[in-house]
Amino acid sequence: MMHRFTVLFVVLCATFHIAISLTDGLLRNGDFKQGPRPWQLNGTVVGRHNAIPSWEISGFVEYIKAGQKQGDMVLVVPEGAHAVRLGNEASIKQKVKVVKGRFHSVTFTAARTCAQDERLNLSVNPNVEKNDWGILPMQTLYSSDGWDSYAWGFQADFPEVEFVIHNPGVEEDAACGPLIYSVALKLLNPPKRTKANLIKNGYFEEGPYMMPNTSWGVLIPPHVEDDHSPLPGWMIDSLKAVKYIDSDHFYVPEGKRAVELVAGKESSLSQVVHTTPRKVYVLTFTVGDANNSCEGSMVVEAFAGKETVKVSYESLGRGGFKRAKLQFTAVSERTRIMFLSSFYTMKSDHSGSLCGPVLDDVKLLSVRTPRRAA
Template structure:
């Protein structure tokens, strides 16, 4: 009996770091609540590459407890009691079993510590001949508590992938890297155009995983193309991110999800749609505020073909929306529909956090099908 138990224990230990089958939500130990043994650490630094259960690490990685102090800085963790900090050229990696050819989105939370000019490299391997990867800038923080959640999309080129988050930073102090917490994965089902809407995912219901306990939304990073976008159908053609929000934490005009244009004209959302030249179309959409203390005069600009419309919205920061329309004539077989916010807006909670108007329920129809 003792021998059988011993063999079973050895088998379990041997599979501790093999790939796990994926279901939507946090990766195994995705919030880092299970940490290294005391003898696998030196202070806060993790000394063994597989000391954090389910993860493989490289470089200068620290295991941080919420409330820990670094000089005059108090380190806060958004979920649970623990997070990891990535020093210069440090990374964390986990293997996951997925469906080959399926689209997925990674969502994770991150915060700067003492270094300001931060970027993170998110990658998936194997992916064809080279890793599928993206650089996510962290210079601008959008939430009031110092933590932001980011989303990044990819298509799985194999049945088993390795998800990696890497800090390519070169800060003088390796302990100044970003904190990482709550890493999740979600399968995406690219929506199709219908007779009721020529745009894909016009209500934004298909998108990245949103943490149930996170009240700050999920950032869709800049320069995201539509092939592997974590917001299927849409591209972020701008220098700054847009924020994906949910009705559990924000006011959303329609359904469960919407988009907040948080960085003025640097935060542009677009989609290319098939049109018939010289035919007239109507683009309709909702503009509102997210009930997140974002007050003041807002304007959403919509563009299609050679036409544009500016939609003003006076926000009291307590929710609400109005409908707007743009009537235009198509000039080619492909028309780019784009939205942006005219002004920069900040929350009135003294945090200095960027915010902006909410966009939702976007529809495009030819004039013979639309009610005008």
């Protein structure tokens, strides 16, 4: 009897592990390496709705290989990679198994081609009655390579959803539209406050999937375009994105992950925490640079209750950090903690791409009220 129980337990654990692992990594044919058959292509244009394995397409969709030309312009795709280009009102979609009731994030890598004002609609549509969707603008280029990775979060209301990427653009040239060359999914673990830190996910270790073959981080979109932040615990409440970075490709002060405030005061993030009125709290955090040629004078502004602090950091673009502190007295039961960068900064590699200070190791603790002088 005990042996049968042990076998059943092992099988259940294995099944659970498989279910979880299905939500972390590339979608089926998420890198588009499996392409249409030659007879399903008219040049680069895909001719059948199911020609790309594991995907269903609609509208003007092209299958692009590295070095593909469009007139006199070479469409730059990372070496050895394949991509799809979405023309006017074109879309790609795939049914994905998820964990019902849990939060997930999608990461995809994209680049502009013709238009400057490109954007993408993302949606999760299990049925016609409900549709979770978001709009991701692509006007601003943040990487030096011409490619950016974007994250988008959603809550799964069904065990299987249909994920859609749609280009709503209307250009004179129907072929103009963004390139997409990888799509991945990750199950997000809900962050919790602890006695050692009242900030959820203060070390930024929980976040969207990082593409292992890219070196430019992942952009977290503004909250107004994303109802469920792919950076658990945090809200991007600015007009521009913040960048999620990892220690494999950037300098990170603590742990494996951090955020880079890449768009000045238009790039901010915040979190609302429970506090006790008239109680004193201390907010600590680190400010640095990502070792990505982001040089110059940087300032991170932190806000908590009615207090604020500006932390200056002189960056040589080679990595490093300093610690900072803000003490405040809570005036309500809920206090917004917010960070932003005071200035716009561009990389010194002449790419014209935006960069900024790194924020990490955010911690909030209550302290005893300082004694008044007699």
